[in-house]
Amino acid sequence: MEKRVTFNERWLPYLLVAPQIVITVVFFFWPTGQAIFQSVITEDAFGGNTKFVWFDNFTHLLNDSSYYESVRITVVFSFLVATVGLAISLLLAVMADRIIRGASAYKSILVWPYAVAPAVAGVLFGFLFNPSVGTVSWMLKGVGIDFNYVTNGNQALILVVIVAIWSQVSYNFLFFLAGLQSIPKSLIEAAAIDGAGPGRRFWDIAFPLLSPTGFFLLVINVNYAFFGTFGVIASLTQGGPGQATNILVYKVYNDGFRGQDLGGSSAQSVILMVIVILLTIIQFKYIERRVHY
Amino acid sequence: MVENRPFVTFLSHLVVLVGVIIIAFPVWMTFVAATHDQDTMLRQPVPIWPGPHLFENISTVLTEGYKSRPGSVPLIVTLTNSMVMALGVAIGKIIISIISAFAIVYFRFPLRMIFFWAIFVTLMLPVEVRIVPTYGVVASLGMLDSYSGLIIPLIASATATFLFRQFFLSVPDELAEAARVDGASPMRFFWDILLPMSRTSIAALFVIQFIYGWNQYLWPLLITTKESFYTVVMTVSRQANVVDAVPAWNLLMAMALLAMLPPVLVVAFMQRQFVRGLVETEK
Numbered sequence: 024m025e026k027r028v029t030f031n032e033r034w035l036p037y038l039l040v041a042p043q044i045v046i047t048v049v050f051f052f053w054p055t056g057q058a059i060f061q062s063v064i065t066e067d068a069f070g071g072n073t074k075f076v077w078f079d080n081f082t083h084l085l086n087d088s089s090y091y092e093s094v095r096i097t098v099v100f101s102f103l104v105a106t107v108g109l110a111i112s113l114l115l116a117v118m119a120d121r122i123i124r125g126a127s128a129y130k131s132i133l134v135w136p137y138a139v140a141p142a143v144a145g146v147l148f149g150f151l152f153n154p155s156v157g158t159v160s161w162m163l164k165g166v167g168i169d170f171n172y173v174t175n176g177n178q179a180l181i182l183v184v185i186v187a188i189w190s191q192v193s194y195n196f197l198f199f200l201a202g203l204q205s206i207p208k209s210l211i212e213a214a215a216i217d218g219a220g221p222g223r224r225f226w227d228i229a230f231p232l233l234s235p236t237g238f239f240l241l242v243i244n245v246n247y248a249f250f251g252t253f254g255v256i257a258s259l260t261q262g263g264p265g266q267a268t269n270i271l272v273y274k275v276y277n278d279g280f281r282g283q284d285l286g287g288s289s290a291q292s293v294i295l296m297v298i299v300i301l302l303t304i305i306q307f308k309y310i311e312r313r314v315h316y
Numbered sequence: 317m318v319e320n321r322p323f324v325t326f327l328s329h330l331v332v333l334v335g336v337i338i339i340a341f342p343v344w345m346t347f348v349a350a351t352h353d354q355d356t357m358l359r360q361p362v363p364i365w366p367g368p369h370l371f372e373n374i375s376t377v378l379t380e381g382y383k384s385r386p387g388s389v390p391l392i393v394t395l396t397n398s399m400v401m402a403l404g405v406a407i408g409k410i411i412i413s414i415i416s417a418f419a420i421v422y423f424r425f426p427l428r429m430i431f432f433w434a435i436f437v438t439l440m441l442p443v444e445v446r447i448v449p450t451y452g453v454v455a456s457l458g459m460l461d462s463y464s465g466l467i468i469p470l471i472a473s474a475t476a477t478f479l480f481r482q483f484f485l486s487v488p489d490e491l492a493e494a495a496r497v498d499g500a501s502p503m504r505f506f507w508d509i510l511l512p513m514s515r516t517s518i519a520a521l522f523v524i525q526f527i528y529g530w531n532q533y534l535w536p537l538l539i540t541t542k543e544s545f546y547t548v549v550m551t552v553s554r555q556a557n558v559v560d561a562v563p564a565w566n567l568l569m570a571m572a573l574l575a576m577l578p579p580v581l582v583v584a585f586m587q588r589q590f591v592r593g594l595v596e597t598e599k
Binding site for chain 1: 324357428435439552565575
């Protein structure tokens with residue numbers, strides 16, 4: 024889409040885009056180029072003696088079992104965050120959509136988690152599930168479950184999944200609710216006149232019409248689980264115990280800053296960039312379709 | 317509502333109510349923990365109703381930070397830093413994106429599409445992915461431990477530019493035409509016509525970007541080493557991870573409470589702009 028009416032100025036448009044372009048080049052393109060460059064070289068510990076090593080950093084990475092472990096954890100984590108998170112948000116949105124009285128009060132509370140930083144959410148849940156004082160871990164002890172995310176890897180993974188879902192629930196809920204409210208009332212009424220009950224109307228009408236929203240949210244949630252959950256991991260488990268919650272984006276940071284393995288960390292960055300680019304392309308392909316829906 | 321089914325309505329309320337209680341529970345417990353003294357918060361089960369020590373705890377963390385530890389920063393400092401950072405990111409993003417969107421929509425110039433695509437691809441590269449080299453760039457520019465280092469790398473945003481571009485494309489051409497016929501300069505048109513018309517988009521974007529800036533964690537963690545530049549979110553997370561013989565949960569949760577209060581207030585009081593901003597920036 025283009026404007027018919029435009030202004031004729033020689034230098035003004037360059038001046039106007041300059042701040043954004045300068046910042047983009049300095050803080051996006053330059054570092055990205057560096058990441059790609061560093062992924063094909065090795066440096067000794069003092070930053071001197073740079074050596075070009077082709078794809079050694081990548082082959083090294085792909086022969087490293089801890090990298091595969093991190094990939095596996097990331098896939099399990101993202102799958103759980105996306106599917107369970109979307110299911111809960113959809114349930115809440117469908118129920119909230121039926122409610123007339125008090126709907127805005129419910130909605131006001133359901134949008135809160137969006138405002139809480141994932142890192143702070145991690146601290147909140149770390150308190151609730153703290154093995155010695157946490158209210159929830161105390162309740163779990165009452166039913167015979169010994170919950171200790173500090174030492175038990177599976178429980179740590181479950182906890183970071185819960186926190187990640189909690190942080191994202193507002194976002195999913197609002198999009199599902201908007202999707203439900205855009206379904207023409209006449210469709211629902213026609214089905215009701217034909218004798219379809221609420222359950223039937225949901226599965227046969229609302230659910231198919233929501234599928235574009237659902238697919239969009241799926242991509243957003245996978246993206247979120249891959250990259251947006253850094254704060255949750257960092258403030259709750261730091262990738263541990265052992266490797267149990269060491270998702271890819273945390274591993275990049277951990278290997279690069281704590282392990283000082285620049286080549287390995289950059290190779291991981293490059294792989295993650297490819298993943299983000301793929302996700303973004305899928306997202307935009309889909310959005311083009313949604314316009315015609 | 318299509319038909320009256322009291323049972324289904326009751327069930328809907330029940331499900332949503334349970335959801336709301338579960339979702340609000342961590343926030344409630346944070347508040348409760350911030351209202352008790354240290355000893356109460358060490359005995360399991362900890363209380364689930366508020367106690368009398370809220371103001372005491374809040375004033376302790378505001379003026380001394382997490383007091384048992386040497387070198388802990390008064391929260392008033394970190395809250396101020398977070399406020400500077402969140403406002404800087406939100407306002408900075410809005411300014412640079414609105415003028416670049418104006419240039420891309422209302423002018424024809426060589427390289428226009430190249431600039432457009434250069435901005436577009438930044439969508440694909442979150443900070444977390446290219447964290448090590450970005451840190452290197454900021455360090456080599458001497459921007460560690462400064463507000464400019466906290467703010468400027470985060471203000472280039474494709475989403476904001478797209479939002480404004482979308483909006484400008486929907487503005488009737490007749491307005492620009494009339495302005496040109498009347499001999500108004502482009503900047504005059506921008507100030508007197510376009511900017512006032514963009515008010516609702518700006519408000520929506522401000523809410524989203526304020527929360528984004530306030531809730532940054534990894535970026536301030538990396539580029540600040542001086543306590544005087546710490547932000548509140550990273551401080552809370554950092555203190556939560558120090559192992560203490562006798563943890564002061566009351567103080568830690570008072571800190572967490574203060575860390576989430578400003579963005580929660582923004583969402584609560586600007587809910588309409590918030591929802592609008594959320595839905596529109598993702599298009």
